[in-house]
């Protein structure tokens with residue numbers, strides 16, 4: 001075979017490989033490190049069995065699904081949120097769908113904004129199970145309102161719940177993990193903690209704050225290699241997040257529903273478990289175009305701000321006219337709707 005032919009063959013292989021990677025990226029529903037781990041990494045079924053896992057925000061959405069999938073892996077669960085009846089419902093679902101026994105699941109009501117109760121809640125978990133292997137900071141609320149029309153109380157509530165509440169509970173659990181020299185803190189952040197969007201300014205701020213806090217904390221705890229962190233950044237996922245979003249006033253319910261396509265909760269949670277099993281430190285779980293937006297935001301911030309401002313113009317207009325803010329992006333909806 002001549003050298004020229006060999007070079008052509010090599011170039012063709014490189015082209016095919018690049019095309020395969022491009023197709024992979026276009027079909028991706030998470031960052032490439034996470035997808036690589038899913039493809040060839042450690043499975044949750046091998047790594048996350050027989051653990052004591054404390055999940056906040058377990059009464060609906062991502063937290064509920066996480067409780068369900070964790071229950072199938074065995075171990076013990078602590079389910080926390082404010083609505084006890086909903087937590088009991090989730091507990092029943094877990095017991096029906098797994099081999100866990102009544103004693104393996106503790107329903108522990110908890111208001112993340114009531115930081116004075118967090119120490120006692122932590123003691124209650126330790127008393128019941130003797131250890132906490134994994135804390136999943138998942139509870140939180142979003143926002144649908146414009147800055148100019150939103151009371152300061154709403155911004156305070158978002159910071160108190162999403163940021164201070166999470167920091168407070170983490171600080172209560174950490175001394176126990178430091179003492180054992182092991183443990184894992186999983187924090188459900190959001191793509192809004194990387195890239196900001198209109199109508200969610202206070203929510204984005206609280207999630208950006210979480211990002212800063214946990215990245216700094218990871219460095220501070222380097223001397224405890226057995227304590228690991230996993231910061232999860234989901235894009236739009238099916239849940240009650242929009243229904244429960246805060247609005248211009250603390251007591252005003254949100255009537256403005258987004259109806260764009262969202263990732264199934266079960267897929268998001270499966271990817272979260274893979275991230276936890278593989279000790280991934282930061283994962284992005286989203287389909288395009290939100291995933292592509294996150295990459296652009298990282299590498300081309302000025303362009304991204306320019307583009308986002310233009311995309312958000314119609315969204316804000318619709319919101320002001322009491323329409324689905326995502327109407328202009330109908331073309332992004334997929335067959336899976």
Ligand SMILES: NC(=O)c1ccc[n+]([C@@H]2O[C@H](COP(=O)([O-])OP(=O)(O)OC[C@H]3O[C@@H](n4cnc5c(N)ncnc54)[C@H](OP(=O)(O)O)[C@@H]3O)[C@@H](O)[C@H]2O)c1
Pocket residue numbers: 056057058059060061062063080081082083084086110111112113138139140141142161188189190191233234235236237238239240241242244
């Ligand atoms: N779904 C998405 O598109 C998406 C995208 C990115 C990030 N996230 C993040 O995912 C996490 C879970 O949200 P979700 O989508 O599953 O929404 P969800 O269905 O509304 O669940 C939110 C959970 O947080 C709990 N919660 C709210 N206020 C609380 C408080 N003061 N104290 C304790 N718990 C409280 C709720 O329970 P109670 O009302 O019973 O207290 C509920 O269990 C949030 O941190 C959210 O920011 C969601």
